[in-house]
Each structure stands twice: as structure tokens, then as C-alpha cells.
Amino acid sequence: MAGKRDSHPRSVWLTSKPARKRRESESAAGAGNLDREKIIATAVRLLDAKGEAQFSMRLLAAELNVTPMSLYWYVSNKDDLLELALDSVIGEIRLPKINVRSDWRKDLRALAGAWRHTLVAHPWAIRCYGEYLNIGPQSMGFTQRSQEVMARSSLSKEDQLVALSAVFQYVYGFASTESRWLEYGRKTGSTVDEFVAEVAASVSGIPGAQGGLLERRSTQTMKELRDRDFDRALDWLIAGMLA
Amino acid sequence: MAGKRDSHPRSVWLTSKPARKRRESESAAGAGNLDREKIIATAVRLLDAKGEAQFSMRLLAAELNVTPMSLYWYVSNKDDLLELALDSVIGEIRLPKINVRSDWRKDLRALAGAWRHTLVAHPWAIRCYGEYLNIGPQSMGFTQRSQEVMARSSLSKEDQLVALSAVFQYVYGFASTESRWLEYGRKTGSTVDEFVAEVAASVSGIPGAQGGLLERRSTQTMKELRDRDFDRALDWLIAGMLA
DNA sequence: ACCTGAACACCGTTCAAGT
DNA sequence: ACCTGAACACCGTTCAAGT
Numbered sequence: 001m002a003g004k005r006d007s008h009p010r011s012v013w014l015t016s017k018p019a020r021k022r023r024e025s026e027s028a029a030g031a032g033n034l035d036r037e038k039i040i041a042t043a044v045r046l047l048d049a050k051g052e053a054q055f056s057m058r059l060l061a062a063e064l065n066v067t068p069m070s071l072y073w074y075v076s077n078k079d080d081l082l083e084l085a086l087d088s089v090i091g092e093i094r095l096p097k098i099n100v101r102s103d104w105r106k107d108l109r110a111l112a113g114a115w116r117h118t119l120v121a122h123p124w125a126i127r128c129y130g131e132y133l134n135i136g137p138q139s140m141g142f143t144q145r146s147q148e149v150m151a152r153s154s155l156s157k158e159d160q161l162v163a164l165s166a167v168f169q170y171v172y173g174f175a176s177t178e179s180r181w182l183e184y185g186r187k188t189g190s191t192v193d194e195f196v197a198e199v200a201a202s203v204s205g206i207p208g209a210q211g212g213l214l215e216r217r218s219t220q221t222m223k224e225l226r227d228r229d230f231d232r233a234l235d236w237l238i239a240g241m242l243a
Numbered sequence: 244m245a246g247k248r249d250s251h252p253r254s255v256w257l258t259s260k261p262a263r264k265r266r267e268s269e270s271a272a273g274a275g276n277l278d279r280e281k282i283i284a285t286a287v288r289l290l291d292a293k294g295e296a297q298f299s300m301r302l303l304a305a306e307l308n309v310t311p312m313s314l315y316w317y318v319s320n321k322d323d324l325l326e327l328a329l330d331s332v333i334g335e336i337r338l339p340k341i342n343v344r345s346d347w348r349k350d351l352r353a354l355a356g357a358w359r360h361t362l363v364a365h366p367w368a369i370r371c372y373g374e375y376l377n378i379g380p381q382s383m384g385f386t387q388r389s390q391e392v393m394a395r396s397s398l399s400k401e402d403q404l405v406a407l408s409a410v411f412q413y414v415y416g417f418a419s420t421e422s423r424w425l426e427y428g429r430k431t432g433s434t435v436d437e438f439v440a441e442v443a444a445s446v447s448g449i450p451g452a453q454g455g456l457l458e459r460r461s462t463q464t465m466k467e468l469r470d471r472d473f474d475r476a477l478d479w480l481i482a483g484m485l486a
Numbered sequence: 487a488c489c490t491g492a493a494c495a496c497c498g499t500t501c502a503a504g505t
Numbered sequence: 506a507c508c509t510g511a512a513c514a515c516c517g518t519t520c521a522a523g524t
Contacts, residue, residue, distance in 0.1 A: 009430050014445050034488085057517065067490050069518080078517065130373060130419045133427065135446050143456060158460055165456060166413065166476030169420060173412030176373045184376065187252050202257055203378050213386060213408060217401055233409030236483030243482050277507085300498065310509050312499080321498065 011133045012080040034066060036074045036084075043085045044122070052124035057081075079132075086128040087136030093118045095145050104152035105238055111146055112171045112234055119175035123183055126176050155241065163241045170237060174230055192222045254376045255323040277309060279317045279327075286328045287365070295367035300324075322375075329371040330379030336361045338388050347395035348481055354389055355414045355477055362418035366426055369419050398484065406484045413480060417473055424465075435465045 042063055047055050057078055061068040075081040096110035119126050146168075150160040185192040200214040217225060285306055290298050300321055304311040318324040339353040362369050389411075393403040428435040443457040460468060 009427065011442075014442065056515085058515090069491085070489050072518075073488060127370065127373065130370065130423065133423070133442065135442065140446070161456055161458070161460065162472050162475055163479075165420070165472065166417075166479065169416030169476075170409065170413040170480075172416035172419065173414070174409075176415065177408070177412060180373065180376070184252065199254075199257065199376065199378065203383070213404055215404070217404065229405050229408065232405055233412075233480070233484075236406075236409065236486075237413075237476070237480050238483070239486050240479030240481070240483035241476075243479075243486065299496085301496090312510085313508050315499075316507060 012083045013135050034070060039071060039074050040084050040088050043081055044088055047124045048122060082128050083132045086125050086132060087138045089118060089122050089125050090142055091138035093142055098148055104149050107149040109234060111149060112167055116171050116175045120179050123179045126179055167237060178226060255326045256378050277313060282314060282317055283327050283331050286324055287331055290328060290367045291365060325371050326375045329368050329375060330381045332361060332365050332368050333385055334381035336385055341391055347392050350392040352477060354392060355410055359414050359418045363422050366422045369422055410480060421469060
């Protein structure tokens with residue numbers, strides 16, 4: 001993986017030259033000038049707007065009024081760029097203030113919720129997260145903050161790591177599912193509620209298959225149900241690890 | 244997503260013509276003849292062997308000694324083919340025998356473990372699972388069996404669905420992480436243990452970042468640790484939902 | 487130091503045509 | 506009913522060359 005194109009993948013974060021040497025003259029040069037941050041920011045914007053499928057190095061270059069090959073002066077390939085873009089959106093996650101007196105479980109839930117929010121806001125980032133090592137500076141910062149939260153729990157040092165992994169694996173799976181349905185709804189031009197109903201109807205036509213997970217569970221909107229389900233399973237997990 | 248190429252995605256399973264009409268003459272025709280099942284089986288084999296990045300319609304056609312365009316007689320595009328391939332590997336999952344007298348939690352753990360096993364065995368399927376609706380016949384069969392297992396629990400009908408989703412979202416996240424590290428290890432030609440150690444060493448060079456989740460936790464092998472972590476968090480979740 | 491043009495080796499897919 | 510050839514509209518990336 002990681003390196004759809006590369007056969008011997010290396011994370012950007014593991015390249016020997018830690019990053020392209022930033023040029024000294026970072027004065028207020030012409031606003032049209034290229035630099036790494038601008039490329040990454042534009043990439044994120046395009047990925048959000050057009051989706052990963054429509055995103056290409058060529059499109060990005062055009063958006064920056066530059067030749068595709070210019071980009072390769074700043075990033076070594078598309079995979080590296082995506083890995084950089086991913087870390088950059090991880091940096092958007094709103095970290096809860098660490099308050100020594102507050103309940104660490106509240107902070108953990110806040111971290112999980114913030115992460116879910118960011119992932120769902122950038123569907124392409126979910127796929128990237130599943131493909132790349134996530135060891136960029138922003139990612140490490142997020143992990144560190146999470147560990148600080150867990151450190152206030154009564155769990156053993158080792159259990160803190162296991163618990164943290166479990167929580168974020170759950171959140172990742174949840175966000176992935178959530179995003180998938182949102183995207184399908186968006187692309188078919190219907191609300192999620194409508195789309196789910198349509199799929200449920202279509203699927204119920206198959207003999208032997210009951211609606212199952214697609215069944216309408218109440219009169220609440222999907223969004224409300226999703227929020228509630230997210231919190232409930234998170235509570236189960238936290239309750240279980242403390243039992 | 245779903246439809247990297249298509250802008251108005253529809254699952255294979257939602258196409259109005261439910262499947263291409265199977266030809267009546269399914270006699271023992273020449274072994275070299277094309278058909279849908281053979282195409283799907285070959286696709287799965289190639290995806291496993293070469294990885295999704297190397298897999299292409301053209302490669303698949305070559306493997307089948309046929310022109311790329313022949314494939315489009317049987318599947319309408321690459322996305323549909325991947326969706327079919329995904330459902331086909333879901334069909335490989337070894338479902339636990341439903342035993343009315345056995346503990347349903349044991350069956351649930353068996354389902355989760357079997358699913359994890361299948362996902363990790365087919366890394367490309369993980370990405371597909373995150374991208375497509377998973378409503379093919381095999382997928383529905385798996386879901387149905389899962390619901391039968393949950394039906395033996397003391398949970399309310401609605402909680403059964405919430406719990407099932409949570410469990411499989413966790414397993415999906417776990418398998419995604421697991422597969423990612425396995426793939427990186429494989430591609431760099433090292434064991435996972437070696438690769439993790441290498442990354443941990445590299446990352447620890449960054450100021451302010453402690454090893455964190457990459458820290459070596461014991462003398463056990465990664466495989467043993469992964470298995471234990473997987474079971475523990477699953478137990479937490481199950482314990483939590485019953486509390 | 488930074489950017490470009492031309493080219494290479496690929497993609498998925500359409501469409502008209504063959505048998 | 507099934508398969509093909511040629512073509513279209515793309516990709517990411519290399520490499521030598523420009524300034």
C-alpha cells in the first residue's frame with residue numbers, strides 16, 4: 001500500500017532529508033509564489049471540493065497557475081503530497097483543553113468526537129488514513145495529547161495504549177461508515193435518510209434478506225441516531241475498560 | 244466515493260437489471276470461455292497477488308487471454324467489478340455454527356475474528372469495504388447471521404443493531420491498522436516487528452514526540468500482542484454493552 | 487534555485503465493427 | 506451473443522533543458 005505507484009514505499013516522514021530545506025528568503029515575496037505550505041493548502045481545498053477521484057497533480061498545478069512538473073520541486077510524488085495533506089487536516093482537530101480537575105473520560109470523548117468530525121469533513125482523509133503511516137507532526141501531537149488524557153485514568157500504562165488504540169479504531173470505523181453513506185447521499189443528490197430508505201427498499205426485494213442494519217429505527221433523523229449510536233458505543237467501550 | 248470514475252454512483256447491487264442474464268447454455272463449455280464468476284475469481288486472485296495498485300482491467304484481461312474490452316460485456320465498469328470481488332471474499336468468511344445452547348458472545352467473537360481474518364487476508368478488500376455499500380448477497384448473509392447471533396443476547400432489538408455496528412466498526416478499524424503495518428512491512432521486506440522498531444527509532448528523533456503507540460511493550464511478538472489487544476477491546480465492548 | 491516542454495508508459499472506457 | 510481494434514481523454518512521472 002502507501003505508494004499506489006511506488007513499489008518500495010517510504011513515508012514522507014521517514015525520508016532521510018527531513019524536509020526540503022526551506023529557503024531563507026521567506027520574506028513577503030510575491031503572493032503568487034509557490035511554496036510547500038501553499039501547495040498543501042491548495043491540495044486540501046481541492047480534495048475537499050472535488051473529491052479524491054477528481055484530484056490530480058495536473059489539476060492542482062492548474063489551480064496554482066503552474067506547470068505540473070513544478071510541484072515535483074516541492075514534493076517528491078503524489079503519495080507524499082497526500083500524506084502531507086493528511087497530516088495538515090489532522091492539525092485542524094480541536095484538541096480539548098487538558099484540565100487536571102475534569103473527568104478524563106470527558107476529554108477522551110471530546111477527542112474522539114473531534115476526530116470523527118474532522119474525518120467526516122474530509123472524506124478523502126479517511127482513505128489516506130487507512131493507507132499511510134500516520135506519524136506526521138500533527139498526528140504525533142494528537143497522539144501525545146490523547147496519551148496525556150489517558151494518563152489521568154486508573155488504567156495501567158500498557159492498558160492505556162490498548163484502550164487508546166481501541167477507541168480510535170472504533171472511531172475510524174464509525175467515521176468510515178458514516179462518511180460512506182453521506183457521500184453516496186450527496187452524489188445521488190438525496191439526503192442520507194432518503195438514500196438509506198431507497199437502498200433498504202431495494203434490498204428488501206431480495207428473498208431471505210431482511211432490512212437489518214438499514215431498518216428505520218425510529219422517527220428520529222439519521223443524524224440524531226448516528227450521534228447517539230456513536231456516543232453509546234463509546235460509552236460501552238469506556239465502561240468495559242474500567243470494569 | 245464509490246465510483247472513483249463515475250460521478251453518479253450506483254452500486255452494482257442497485258442496478259435495475261439485477262444481473263446480466265445468465266446464458267441458458269451453461270453446459271460444460273470450453274474451459275477457456277469467459278463468464279462472470281471466472282472474471283471475478285481471477286480478479287480476486289490478481290488483487291491478492293499484485294495488490295490493488297497494480298491491478299488493472301488491462302492486466303486482468305491479459306490474464307484471461309482476452310481483450311480488455313471483452314470484460315465490459317460482463318461487468319459495466321471497474322467499480323462494479325471491485326464491488327463484486329469484495330462480496331465474493333465476504334463469502335469466504337467462515338461463519339460459526341449457530342448453536343442455541345452456546346454462549347452468543349462466543350459466536351460474536353468468532354464472527355468478529357473471522358471477519359478480521361478475511362479482511363487482513365485481502366488488503367484491497369479493506370479499501371473497497373470503506374468505499375462501497377456492502378449489500379451484496381454474501382454481505383447480507385453475513386449480516387443476517389450476525390443478527391441471529393445478537394438475537395440470542397439480552398439486548399433490546401434496537402441495541403442489538405447498535406452493538407453489532409459498533410463491533411464491526413471496531414473490527415474494521417483494527418483490521419485496517421493491522422493490515423497497514425503488515426503491508427508496509429511486506430513492502431519494505433522486513434518483518435512487522437523490525438519495521439515498527441525502525442519507525443519508532445526514526446520518530447523518536449523528533450523532539451517532543453515520545454514513542455507512544457509504537458513503543459515496544461514487551462518481549463512478545465507483535466502478532467501475539469495484536470491478537471491479545473484485539474480480544475481485549477472486543478471483551479471491553481461486549482462487557483460494556485451488557486452493563 | 488526554481489520552473490518548463492516534450493515525452494514515456496500507462497490508465498478506464500466509448501464506439502463502431504466484426505463473427 | 507460475444508469479442509475486437511482503434512481511438513479518446515486522461516493519468517503520474519522522468520529527463521533534459523531553460524532562466
